[in-house]
Amino acid sequence: MTTPRPDPASDEPWRRPDSGDGSTPDNPTDQHPAGTIGRPLGAPGPASTPAPTNTSGPASTSPPSGTAGYGGPPPTTAPPPGWRPPVHLRPAPPRRLPAQDMATLDAQEQRAQRVTWGVGAVAAAVLLILVCLLCTRALF
Template identity: 45%
Template sequence: MTTRNGGPADDEFWRRPADGSTPPPPAPPPTEPAPPAYPGPPPSAPPPRGWRPPIVMQPAAPRELPRQDSVGIDEEERSARTLTYGIGMIAAAVLVVVVCLLCSRALF
């Protein structure tokens, strides 16, 4: 793209031609491009008769998982919940004591 540099003559490039001037020459008719030549896929030879990929190894059957002790799992979950609640209560009590100490110091 070219740009024009200069004063008020910059807009002259975009103005309509004056009345009575010669019209621009007509555009040439569009030509259609030739379709591309596609010769088709390359020829292929079939594999020899009886050909198969080699079989390396058959995987072993999956093992059976051990049985789960549902009662034991529930008991461990209960004891873990009790421990978590206990630690939470102790942390809350310590936090209340610290807040009370800070508030008492701010008043005096």
């Protein structure tokens, strides 16, 4: 069995619960008096928050009365001027690279280029033969 649903134009399921005093504010700014935005409905405001009474236990983690929420990070102190972390190990200076033989490098690049072109030509020839075989098989 299913429960009857309200018609699509009705927004009754999305309305806020009645506050109990019988009044419904028409102005949206009247819905949130100062200091109540972000607090659940019915939660006490900052003025009505009681101060903690038990001080015999461990340090309280609740914010002091009169302040609500995160107070920001604790203040930091800057290091003294000129302070640097201690250096325990100094790296060795970079070594000099050997001189390059440009003529030998050019010859090796030309040989590598010839090999690349040769492999490409063999691959192209194999693909051409395969295409020709497939076309002749499809025609005959």
